[in-house]
Amino acid sequence: MLRGVSMSINDGERVALIGESGAGKSTLISVLQHRYAADTAFVPQDLGLVGNLSVFHNIYMGALQRHSMAHNVLNLVWPRPSEIARVRPIAEQLGLGDKLFSKVGELSGGQQQRTAICRAIHQGGPALLGDEPVSANDQHQSRVIMDAITTSFDTVVLAMHDVELALEYSTRIIGIKDQNIAIDVAADQVTRADLDFLYMK
């Protein structure tokens, strides 16, 4: 558990939370999620997908609150062309265009992760919270995802395990060690070596 942590995140910041597994990143993310649920899209570590529904429906789920009940029900049974037109570009952006009507449960781990990110992008809003959102994808795909995330959301807070990627895409790095904030700096003022201490015993 985190003790006595206080932090503030400004609009427009792209924050990477880094640190060993078990250091408290996920706890911090879920605390933030509870507090800012109203205007943040969320990609949890378990992704929160419905395996029995298609990629399209899982992405559309991010926008349930924007439509009437009747529209949602109709779209579940019979996907509306207008909604497909909205969802398809998002899926294509992350390489899921040909999987739009596959069941999520039949996809690979990386594809599932990208579906969850598409859902968050479709939900929209000013901010995204994500817990290791690229962990199941390769270097190339991870960059595609990070590009998509940073262009879709003003404010981004991600727990990340890949320090290189964190330095590349963030404006601010928060290092967590032993349930506490160990370092909190602008990303362009640190190097990878400066952060090694987070991972030492």
Add this chain to the structure above:
Amino acid sequence: MLRVSGLFVVVALGCLLIADVHITTLDPWSELQRMALGFATPDFSAVGDIGWVLVRTVAFAFCGVALGAVGGFVLSQFFHVGPVRWVCAFIRAIHELFWALIFLQMFGLTPLTGVLAIAIPYAGICAKVYAETLEEADLRASKVLAPGADMVSAFLYARLPTVWVHIKNYTSYRFECGLRSSAVLGFVGLPTLGFYLETAFSEGHYSEAAALMIMFYILIASLRYWMRVRLIGLYALIAPFLLGGGVEIQMTNIVRFFTVDIVPSPLRGHDVFAAGVLPDFAGWLWMMLSDMALPGIVATLILTQIALVGTGMLALMMFPLISDKFLGRFGRSIGHGVLVVIRSTPEFILAYIFLQLWGPSMLPAIVALSLHNGAIIGHLIGRFSNQLVLRPDHATGINLYAFEILPRIYGQFLAYLFYRWEVIMRETAILGILGIATLGFFIDSALSEIRLDRAMFLIVVTAILNIGIDILSRRIRGRLHLSDTAQQLKK
């Protein structure tokens, strides 16, 4: 576990000593020969009529189960409310045939009677199973939904799909049960399979009866080819028009049923507090209890306990028929055929057939209940035994059975058996309609004397007895740590 099993066997043996299991027919063997000959030479010449009988049987099953499933689903949404749970327990404790007998008094011989007789108890069962299933649903997707989505959309998108397969499988299993229920409703006069079967049997037209039964087996065996989610809408459109006609429903009958018929006779038309009314009522209650309810309960319990142990023994004997640990592919396919036929025949129809052979005693009921339920449990543990992985140099034959397989399946077996206890009890009570002195016998007699107050009283007693067995069975399952395995049974 062994001690509990031993106790049940001892109780059943004790019951067997008091039970009436005599064969009363003069020459059961010649009748059996005629029956066997009939079944060896099924007569499909009346195939058009048979077709219509089956269509109507399916239509009643479909309308009843559809209504029951929808009603059960709505109820499952309120299952956390105590009174809703109690009502569900009560309505599912009353057998379809008893519901049919009640509705016959209200609506007469109409399609509504048959449909409601299936729909109401099935709603109670579905409500419970759906509620338990939804409780176990994966909530991860619900947790990330953006706030502000309406409840129905959130439920349909994030919750229902995670348990959809389970609910679909359970409902189609219920439909199979519904087909059997619908067939049996013919025995109280509705135009389904049972009606024509009873006619054919009572006139000794065994070849016709055989054709009906064979078509019914084919219907059940082919279920997965024609009962598809996509076709349900179509079936729902046409099924209500295939139920056949009936007499007109009279509002006065319905009103009279509630205001006069089911009111205990000493209270009818009297002020409860007038002199002599309450003592009369007390006398009526005592008469009901001592002359009907108690003897009925005793007979029902005796028969239930014998049938329960019979079911267990037959299940343990029959499961190797479909187990890959004992039989090859060919042997298993024959075994499957045997078990499908036995478990697709409703207990009521089995009991009816044996009753024709042996005359009225507990014997036909014991054999019918043990066979039907034994085949069901045998099928389930046979499938379970196929999942076992044995060491390559395992024993064979009887040693394989006794040392390797039986100990591994025994817990599962007991869980199934105790789950089936309440079902066997429900059926035992209903078999009274065929003349065996269980609670159903007294209910049926009261109805034929048009004493609905007595019938209603005994139906309620039956329901309470059932709920009691259900609670007891859950206790024993919990005590033996079998509770989690029962969950798998519902699949």
